[in-house]
Amino acid sequence: MCKATSGFYFAAIEAVPRQESLRQLGEALGRHIGSPGSIRFANWDEAIDALLALGKDRPLPVVLDEFPYLAQAAPELPSVIQRAMSPLREERTESRSRIMLCGSSISFMGGLLTGTAPLRGRASMELIVPTFNxxxxxxxxxxxxxxxxxxxxxxxxxxxxxxxxxxxxxxxxxxxxxxxxxxxxVLHPASPLFREVRFLLAEDPTLRDTGLYHTVLAAVAEGNCTRGSIASRIERKATDISHHLTVLADAGLLTVEPDAFRQNRSTYRIIEPLVRFYHSIIRPRFAQLEQARPDRTERIWKVAQPRFRSAVAGPVFEHMCRSWTRNMAAEETVGGMAEQVLSGVVHEPSSRTSHEVDLVAMEDDGSLLAIGEVKWGDTLGMAHLERMEKIATILTARGQEPKVIVLFSATGFMPALEDAAAKSGGRVQLVGLERLYEGE
Known part of the structure; x- marks a missing residue:
């Protein structure tokens, strides 16, 4: 964007002292404006005013990338920018510079605009760039x-x-x-992907004691999705990991979702598939993979296939199906506009059993639209539909009758189930990979 508009771009470097950061910024600014020498700043007040001056004649993007590194070296920098952007300052009112503060640490960047932070109320845009669906x-x-x-x-x-x-x-x-x-x-120790998840945590300045954060993520990857089960797995009290769960959520590595049917029960999920893959497949065998020959790595990957299907493919495919239901499915498919798509547990009092529901689509007022089952590796048949019909009967008795039952499979559906869906008048929807990627 800066290249296309002749804007100014500066990428900070980690662990650079305050004066060195100012020197590097001055050199970059000098090159940008064609100065015969570098520009020297005595402090950050001078530097920010110089950046504002770039936009004196026209709107101009001025990007400070990896801003957390700058703020680490100069903690006063957010306050300096706040003061520079004061409404009555001539440097601001005559400038059309668009100061863009960028950084990959979601928790740090989000904190710049919250509560009593100096830049609270100064930003005209806060943009979190998501990964591709x-x-x-x-x-x-x-x-x-x-x-x-x-x-x-x-x-x-x-x-x-x-x-x-x-x-x-x-x-x-x-x-x-x-x-x-x-x-x-991915599994080769020379590949940058092999250690990427370690670096994801290490690069976030808000994270301390990354070993415990990795342990929490590993517990979630193993299928421990409630606060209590995570704490039990790592042999800590639930109160001891509350902060860690919050920080991981703020960092964009975990998400917490309410149970669709049970109040006061939430489920933690790993957001990034590579984080889940690392903690499910790589981390438990890290030492072996680090020293393995190609034939040994091939054997490790083959042995890990059941674990990959259950701990990686299944949960990530469920996320894909929930995303499709919320953002891509037609209203006719799920019986209305799905504002919330969650999972849930339905308790059956008569038999004292609980039934997990992979997908629950609801309107914004909480009205139930659809329930669904998601399978990555199974060809679905009538038994799966009968299970969902039983759950629908339980919910109907509570006054929560689902309009639609949606069955997702990456491997396909048995003919009897396809016939039943065709005769259901739209009440039973089958979604395979083709519909998931190209249909609604």
């Missing part, structure tokens, strides 16, 4: 085979840099090539 990721990776596109997404999600920067565009050529691609480019 699974459809956009398929286009970005240029994968025609839908199952192959889904497999790549199950591991790497929608982060563009994993293709363009980490792998230099190397993608699996076919389904037959997928396992070799994982072995050579």
């Amino acid at each position: 699974f459809r956009a990721a398929r286009e970005f990776w240029e994968l025609d085979d839908l199952r192959l596109a889904a497999l790549v997404y199950l591991i790497l999600g929608g982060t563009p840099a994993y293709k363009s920067e980490f792998l230099r565009g190397v993608a699996p050529a076919s389904l037959e090539d997928f396992d070799d691609w994982v072995i050579d480019h």
Whole structure:
């Protein structure tokens, strides 16, 4: 954007002292304006005013990237910018510079505009750049085979840099090539993806004692999704990890979702597929993989397949299906506008049993639209529909009758189930990979 508009771009460097940061900024600004020498700033007040002066004649983007590094070296910098942007200052009123503060630490950047932070009320835009959804990721990776596109997404999600920067565009050529691609480019210790999740936590300045944060993420990856079960798995009290769960959520690594049917019960989920893959597949075998020969790595990956299907593919595919239901499905498909798409547990008092529901679509007022089951590796048949019909009966008795039952499968549906869906008048919807990627 800066190149296209002749704007100014400056990327900070970690652990650089205050005066060195000012010197580097002065050199970059000097090159930008064609100065015969570098520009020297005595302090950040002078530097920010110089950046505002760039936009004296026209609107101009002025980007300070990796802003957390600058703020670490100069903690007063947010306050300096606040003062520079005071409404009556001539430097502000005569400037059309668009100061853009950027950084990859979601928790740090979000904190700049909250509560009593100096920049609270000064920003005209707060933009969190999301990763690609699974459809956009398929286009970005240029994968025609839908199952192959889904497999790549199950591991790497929608982060563009994993293709363009980490792998230099190397993608699996076919389904037959997928396992070799994982072995050579994800599980290989020389691949930048191999240690990426470690660096994700290390680069966030708000995280301390990253070992415990990794342990919490590993517990969630193992299927411990409630605060109590996570605490039990890592042998801590639930109150001891409250802060860690909050920080991981603020950092964009965990999300907490309410149970659709049970009040005061929430579920924690790992957001990034690579984080889930790392803690499910790589971290438990890190030492082995770090020293393994290619044939040994191939054996490790083969043995890890059941774990991959249950701990990685299943949960990530559920997320894909919930995203499709909320953002891509037609209203006719789910019986209305799905404002919330959650999961939940339905308790059956008569038998004292509980039934997990992978997908629960609701309107904004909480009215139930649809319930669904999601399977990555199973071909669905009548038994799956009968289970969902039983849950629908329980909910109907409570006055929460679902309009639609949606069954998702990455491997397909048995003929008897397809016939039942065709005769249901739209009440039973079947969603395979083709519909997930290309339909509504």
